[in-house]
Amino acid sequence: NRRVTVRDLARAKERGEKWPMLTAYDAMTASVFDESGIPVLLVGDSMGNCHLGYETTVPVTMDEITMLTAAVVRGTKRSLVVADLPFGSYQEGAVQALRSSTRLVKEAGAGAVKLEGGERSADQIDLLVRSGIPVMAHIGLTPQSVHAMGYRVQGRGEEAAHQLLRDAKAVQDAGAFAVVLELVPGEVAAEVTRSLHIPTVGIGAGAGCDAQVLVWTDMAGLTPGKLPRFVKQYANLRASLSEAASAFADEVVGGTFPAPEHTVN
Ligand code: KIV
Numbered sequence: 001n002r003r004v005t006v007r008d009l010a011r012a013k014e015r016g017e018k019w020p021m022l023t024a025y026d027a028m029t030a031s032v033f034d035e036s037g038i039p040v041l042l043v044g045d046s047m048g049n050c051h052l053g054y055e056t057t058v059p060v061t062m063d064e065i066t067m068l069t070a071a072v073v074r075g076t077k078r079s080l081v082v083a084d085l086p087f088g089s090y091q092e093g094a095v096q097a098l099r100s101s102t103r104l105v106k107e108a109g110a111g112a113v114k115l116e117g118g119e120r121s122a123d124q125i126d127l128l129v130r131s132g133i134p135v136m137a138h139i140g141l142t143p144q145s146v147h148a149m150g151y152r153v154q155g156r157g158e159e160a161a162h163q164l165l166r167d168a169k170a171v172q173d174a175g176a177f178a179v180v181l182e183l184v185p186g187e188v189a190a191e192v193t194r195s196l197h198i199p200t201v202g203i204g205a206g207a208g209c210d211a212q213v214l215v216w217t218d219m220a221g222l223t224p225g226k227l228p229r230f231v232k233q234y235a236n237l238r239a240s241l242s243e244a245a246s247a248f249a250d251e252v253v254g255g256t257f258p259a260p261e262h263t264v265n
């Protein structure tokens with residue numbers, strides 16, 4: 001009963017087996033996904049939006065990612081836990097990336113790290129992998145660059161599609177074990193997937209990818225407001241929790257909770 005490894009994921013691609021990935025930010029939710037057999041959990045910097053109440057992922061700190069990664073690791077037995085490197089923790093260069101990643105592996109127990117960028121992050125990926133830290137890359141829409149590129153589909157048009165392919169090849173050559181493709185046209189993502197020997201993990205990138213990732217609060221219907229078209233909502237936790245909270249409140253105000261069976265004597 002060991003944890004999933006990056007070698008298991010390489011084997012899955014060889015066999016043509018698809019796999020799911022979900023984000024997780026706390027021990028209890030992570031334990032549910034672990035027990036459900038989700039092989040890879042991402043402690044994404046989407047925690048900025050989903051868990052910490054920021055507007056974007058940009059303010060998320062190493063301390064925040066480290067603390068929540070440690071919680072997810074403690075809550076799980078089987079899942080490979082991948083920790084996001086937050087904005088500002090690897091852009092200075094390979095040595096900074098190694099220092100940040102070492103902390104996530106040693107202090108928090110992460111099994112791998114993820115960082116944004118293709119060709120521009122190849123040096124970082126190379127040093128991390130040579131140092132023994134598995135790296136998942138992330139190209140296409142990279143939310144940490146929101147101030148430069150906004151939240152738009154990436155890889156549309158021939159030149160952009162070629163750049164995406166170059167980025168994918170660059171992270172593979174640098175030693176990444178997988179690459180997230182975010183908000184990329186389905187045909188381009190399928191072409192990238194066929195061209196790589198490492199698995200692609202799609203989000204808003206269509207069915208041609210080797211794996212799929214969703215932000216758990218989106219997938220489970222906890223995120224408020226309108227969701228992007230690529231999200232499928234598999235539950236309505238927001239409605240369920242809201243009903244539970246209202247029922248509890250009504251019973252306290254009405255004096256029906258606690259009942260005798262909830263009372264010690
Ligand atoms: O932070 C995150 O949740 C992510 C996934 C959307 C890939 O990076």
Ligand code: NA
Nearest residue numbers: 044045046084
């Ligand atoms: Na992220």
